[in-house]
Amino acid sequence: MAHVLLNGSFVDETKASISPMDRGFLFGDGIYEVIPCYGGRPVGLKLHLQRMNNGLQEIGIQYEAKIEEWQETIKHLVSQYETPDMGVYIHVSRGADTKRYHAYPQNVTPTVFAYAFKIPSPQPLDRDKAKGFTVTVTEDLRWQRCHIKSTSLLGNVMHFQQGQDAGKDEVILYNEHGQITEAAACNIFVVKDDVIYTPPLDNQLLPGITRRIIIDSLAHAGGFDVREEPIALSMLDDCDEVWLTSSSKEIGPVIKIDDRTLGDGRPGKMWLAAQTAYNAYKFTC
Numbered sequence: 001m002a003h004v005l006l007n008g009s010f011v012d013e014t015k016a017s018i019s020p021m022d023r024g025f026l027f028g029d030g031i032y033e034v035i036p037c038y039g040g041r042p043v044g045l046k047l048h049l050q051r052m053n054n055g056l057q058e059i060g061i062q063y064e065a066k067i068e069e070w071q072e073t074i075k076h077l078v079s080q081y082e083t084p085d086m087g088v089y090i091h092v093s094r095g096a097d098t099k100r101y102h103a104y105p106q107n108v109t110p111t112v113f114a115y116a117f118k119i120p121s122p123q124p125l126d127r128d129k130a131k132g133f134t135v136t137v138t139e140d141l142r143w144q145r146c147h148i149k150s151t152s153l154l155g156n157v158m159h160f161q162q163g164q165d166a167g168k169d170e171v172i173l174y175n176e177h178g179q180i181t182e183a184a185a186c187n188i189f190v191v192k193d194d195v196i197y198t199p200p201l202d203n204q205l206l207p208g209i210t211r212r213i214i215i216d217s218l219a220h221a222g223g224f225d226v227r228e229e230p231i232a233l234s235m236l237d238d239c240d241e242v243w244l245t246s247s248s249k250e251i252g253p254v255i256k257i258d259d260r261t262l263g264d265g266r267p268g269k270m271w272l273a274a275q276t277a278y279n280a281y282k283f284t285c
Contacts, residue, residue, distance in 0.1 A: 001013055001014055002080050002081070002115070002116070003076075003077070003080060004016050004077075004113065004114065004115040005073055005077065005112070005113065005114040005115070006018075006111075006112070006113050007109075007111060007112055007113075008112070010076065013115065016113070018096070018111055018113075019096035021096045021097055021098065021099075021100070022093055022095065022096045022111055023093055023094040023095065023096070023097060023105075023108075024091070024093025024094065024111060024151055025093075026100055027102075027152070028150065028151045028152030028153070028154070029059070029093055029094045029151075029152075030061070030091060030092055030093030030094060030111075030150070030151040031052055031055035031056050031059065031061065031091075031092050031148070031149055031150060031151065032052075032089065032090060032091045032092070032149060032150075032151050033048045033049070033051065033052045033089075033090045033149065034087055034088070034089050034090075034247050034248070035048050035074065035087065035088045035090070035247065036086075036087050036119055036247050036248065037074065037078050037084070037085065037086050037087070037088060037116075038084070038085050038121070038122060039084045039085070040075070040078055040079075040084040041283055042071075042074055042088070043209075043213070043247070043282045043283065043285070044209045044210075044212075044213055044247075044282070044285040045067065045070070045071065045074070045285075046067060046285065047209045047212060047213070047285050048209050049065040049066075049067055049070060051149060051207060051209065052065045052090065052092070052149070053065055055148050055149050055150070056092060058148050059094075059148065059150070060104055061092060061093075061094050061110055062110065063092050063110040063112065065090070065092070070090070073114060074088050074114075074116075077114060077115065077116035078116050080116065081116065081118065083118060083121070085118070085119055085120070085121045085122075086116045086117065086118060086119060087116065087117050087118075087119045087247070087248065088114060088115070088116050088117075089114060089115055089116075089117065090112075090113075090114045091111075091112075091113045091114065091151060092110050092111070092112050092113075093110060093111045093113075093151065094108060094110060094111075095108040095109045095110045095111050096108065096111065119248065122279070125272060125275055125276060125279075127266050127267050127268075127269070127271075127272055128266060130253065130267045130271075131252070132253055132254065132255030132256070132265070132266065132267055133169040133170060133244055133249075133252050133253065133254050133255065134167075134168045134169050134170075134254070134255065134256040134257075135163065135168050135169060135170045135171060135172050135183070135242070135244070135254055135256070135257055135258075136162070136163055136166045136168045136171055136172070136257075136258050137171070137172045137173075137174065137233070137236065137257065137258065138159065138162060138171055138172075138173060138174075139173070139174060139175075139176070140159075140173035140174060140175050140181045140204070141155065141158075141159070142155035142156060142159070142173075143155060144203055144204070145203055146181070146182070146203060146204055146205050146206055147201065147202070147203050147204075147205065147206060147207060149206060156184050156185060157184075159171045159173060159184040160184035160185055162184075163184065169244075170183045170184060170185065170186060170244055170254075171183055171184045172188060172236070172242075172257070174233045175204060178232060178233045178234070179199070179230045179231060179232060179233065180199055180231040180232075180233060180235075180236075181199060181204040181205050182199070182204075182205040182206065182208075183244055185246060186208075186244040186245055186246045186249060186252070187199075187205065187206065187208040187210070187211040187244075187245045187246065188231070188242065188243070188244065188245070189211075189214070189242070189243040189245060189251075190231050190235055190236070190239050190241070190242050190243075191239060191240045191241035191242070191243075191268065191270045191271075192235060192238070192239045192240055193240070194225065194240075194270065195225045195227060196218070196224060196225060196226045196227070196270065196274070197226075197227050197228075197229060197231050197235070198211065198215070198226070198227075198228055198231075199228070199229075199230060199231055200228045200229060200230065201228075208245060208246065209247060209285075210245045210246055210247055210249075210250060210251075210278075211245050212285075213278060213281065213282055213285055214245060214251065214274065214278055215228070216281065216285070217274075217277045217278045217280065217281030217282065218274060218277055220277070220281055221277040221280070221281070224273075224274070224277070236257055237260075239262075240262070240263065240268060240270070241253065241254070241262060241263070241268035241270050241271055242254035242257065242262065243271060243274070250275065250278060250282075251271060251274055251275045251278060253267035253268060253271040255267065
């Protein structure tokens with residue numbers, strides 16, 4: 001059996017356990033990250049850990065994710081498997097208290113958990129063979145602190161299930177002002193007339209690491225017009241391309257929004273150029 005990390009020790013995954021009084025279990029009181037590793041090399045490790053530390057600070061959990069320690073932990077978790085293409089899930093909850101009480105307890109030790117899981121290996125870039133995603137659109141009904149990568153994901157889960165029930169891969173969300181926020185489990189980019197748009201960061205969306213690397217990689221490659229500005233829902237009616245971005249999908253091209261097929265029903269040419277730039281840059285972060 002594979003080992004997982006639990007509170008500083010590597011233990012058999014079948015023997016790892018937490019207290020039922022852990023606030024991560026009772027309240028979803030914690031922060032998490034998912035870090036893809038290809039060829040054993042993590043993508044955006046510094047950025048992921050910085051976001052984790054930001055989230056922990058926002059909710060007052062006294063734990064600092066240190067890059068040197070996590071480099072060794074990730075190396076050990078990934079090395080247990082034959083394939084070097086793995087994802088690593090890191091979860092830090094506030095810890096176990098002696099009672100269930102809403103207020104933050106004092107003098108409890110955070111619970112730190114991590115494990116590795118297999119992810120698909122990168123495939124050659126080909127517009128005819130790449131997976132295209134289908135989406136539906138609905139109003140964003142989640143909480144107003146979406147910039148915190150909390151383990152409290154029920155709002156996201158319910159929206160994602162809406163998409164599943166509709167036979168779609170994802171759900172694009174919009175706010176009360178008719179502006180796109182993100183998707184249930186992804187950030188969003190919209191392409192119109194060779195200009196690439198993505199919503200600016202605020203409390204309505206997660207500061208995605210893949211989102212950040214995409215913007216940086218396109219700037220590094222040059223020749224791309226990327227704009228962080230509000231995107232009206234109506235832009236989806238006549239845009240050229242839409243991308244779902246996340247650590248697992250990287251840049252996922254949308255080929256259908258509800259009943260409307262985008263372009264010729266294949267991933268777009270801008271997607272191909274952006275994914276190429278992302279691939280060339282992703283291990284520098």
